[in-house]
Amino acid sequence: MTQYRVLPGPEHFLPPAAASMGIRLPNPGEAHINGVIVPEEQAYEEAARQFLMAKVPTIFPGPLVLWAWNEKAAKKATAIRHLYETIKECVTPQQQAMLIPMPDYRPKYPKINPEVEINPNHPNLTIWHNKIDACMFVGVHCHQANLSLKIIRGGTSCYTIAMCAQAGHEDAMMSFRDATAEKIMKLADTIKRLKGSVKFDPKKR
Amino acid sequence: MSKERIKIAPEMYDIMPPEYQDLVNRATYGKEDRGWKDIGTTKELIEEHSLCAGCPESMAFRYILASLPAPEDTVMVGSTGCTSLVFPMVAVHNIHSLFGNQNAIASGLKRALSVRFPGKVKDVVVLAGDGATVDIGLDMTLQAWFRQEKFTTICFDNELYANTGGQESGLMQKGFVAKMAPVGKQFDKVRLPEIARESGCHYVVQCTVSKPSLIEKVVRNAVLVARELGPTYLQLYTPCILEIGKNSMEGLQEMRDSEKPTERFAYKEFVSEPAKQFLAELAAKDKERKAASKQLAGSTQEA
Structure with a gap:
């Protein structure tokens, strides 16, 4: 079994793809935390803890949920908004929950406004600018998510969670798979349940 | 993509950057009857770009995007060059090909789209510079025309390799001395419009981009003819003001000077009989449609 662990960075300029270091994707019903396969239930708890402990817990919805291109997408968008409102409700006044869109994948040069959007080609700008220390990708096409997650691990100390509708992401510090609106709602419920039991320590972040 | 799908999830609307809200609410x-006159009153399909100030290519880009008959059902294929700096800012599906491969990519794409979306109209438009179209990609350009592939090829002819500092290209005029072609061009400018006609293109136009209404007309014609009949080709003069020693404000005049009847960019058009x-x-x-809508507007007013 590999000794490599997918941990918050900055790892270095070009971090290795976690898959090349022996990290494998979870099977249905499983997730991974730092590259270790765990039952999905455990991942809900850990994701909730990460959001509740973070100074700036952030959700990055991608084009697959930002654009109402089918009923499923619209349902997921509703669930994501609910998750965001739940995080906002459950964190302390010193914490600031954010919902920042990734509307498309065009490399927006010469200018991107990191305050209002994230771009997969330079996600670190948005993370640095807003001092984001925990984030979740949802509704981002896998190939762009992989790119972004690696850049984030390479150049920032942000904890990354992938709520993936396909097979998951090795390059995130934690990854769900087969994401549905119900799973997103379940994560919101877990956050609500753990509210108050997880302490936010500003010095730790 | 279809225009019905270009809507933002209601729960996410407030967090979307304003340019995306504009694309949904104010784009065409x-x-x-979309056309160049929409520019300035509607949301353009091109965001900020990184071309040089006053670059005629940026004007050409804006006119073309404003004139595509169905941008929501169009895929553009680009190639290496200044155009590749703009494509990332364009709200029309696009693919960047390897240098010169654009017409081969477009051939496969057009065929794949017709299999994937039978009964639906999907336009493919190649947009590349003269290096990609005439030098490096000439084989792919010609073979696509020989095969009668149903898409439009647009060449931004700036008569040299501008992006890499001014090397000689096949479309450079004879005798021209460029920064990286100090001896001067020894041969004539390749007569690609004539070659296009002989290779089976149904609609071929060579012109400058000094007149937006003309660009609207030729782009529309080229796309619609390609949709129904076969390959079409537009060669548009978009001078590189930096490489020919002009200032930002002089691009338009350069095009006007070059399109005079005796000049090398005098308007040229070849149309096949079926076209x-x-x-x-x-x-x-x-004409019929416009007359009907005019009549309808008149009767509504009277009522």
Whole structure:
């Protein structure tokens, strides 16, 4: 079994793809935390803890949920908004929950406004600018998510969670798979349940 | 993509950057009579770009995007060059090909789209510089025309390799001395419009981009003819003001000077017989439609 662990960075300029270091994707019903396969239930708890402990817990919805291109997408968008409102409700006044869109994948040069959007080609700008220390990708096409997650691990100390509708992401510090609106709602419920039991320590972040 | 799908999830609307809200609310996707006159009153399909100030190519880009008959059902294929700096800012599906491969990519794409979306109209438009079209990609350009592939090829002819500092290209005029071609061009400018005609293109135009209404007309014709009949080709003069020693404000005049009847970019048009017939039918239908809508507007006013 590999000794490599997918941990918050900055790892270095070009971090290795976690898959090349022996990290494998979870099977249905499983997730991974730092590259270790765990039952999905455990991942809900850990994701909730990460959001509740973070100074700036952030959700990055991608084009697959930002654009109402089918009923499923619209349902997921509703669930994501609910998750965001739940995080906002459950964190302390010193914490600031954010919902920042990734509307498309065009490399927006010469200018991107990191305050209002994230771009997969330079996600670190948005993370640095807003001092984001925990984030979740949802509704981002896998190939762009992989790119972004690696850049984030390479150049920032942000904890990354992938709520993936396909097979998951090795390059995130934690990854769900087969994401549905119900799973997103379940994560919101877990956050609500753990509210108050997880302490936010500003010095730790 | 279809225009019905270009809507933001209601729960996410407030967090979307304003340019995306504008694209949904004020862009001209699906508008029947879209054209260059929409520029300035609607949301353009091009965001900020990184071309040089006053670059005629940026004007050409804006006119073309404003004139595509169905941008929501169009895929553009680009190639290496200044155009590749703009494509990332364009709200029309696009693919960047390897240098010179653009017409081969477009051939496969057009065929794949017709299999994937039978009964639906999907336009493919190649947009590349003269290096990609005439030098490095000439084989792919010609073979696509020989095979009668149903897409439009647009060449931004700036008569040299501008992006890499000014090397000689096949479309450079004879005798021209460029920064990286100090001896001067020894041969004539390749007569690609004539080659296009002989290779089977149904609609071929060579012109400058000094007149937006002309660009609107030729782009529309080229796309519609390609949709129905076969390959079409537009060669648009977009001078590189930096490489020919002009200032930002002088691009337009350079184009006007070059399109005079005796100059090398005098308007040139070749239309095949089937295309002539098709365009005449189209014009008649358009006239009929416009008359009907005028009549309808008149009767509504009276009521």
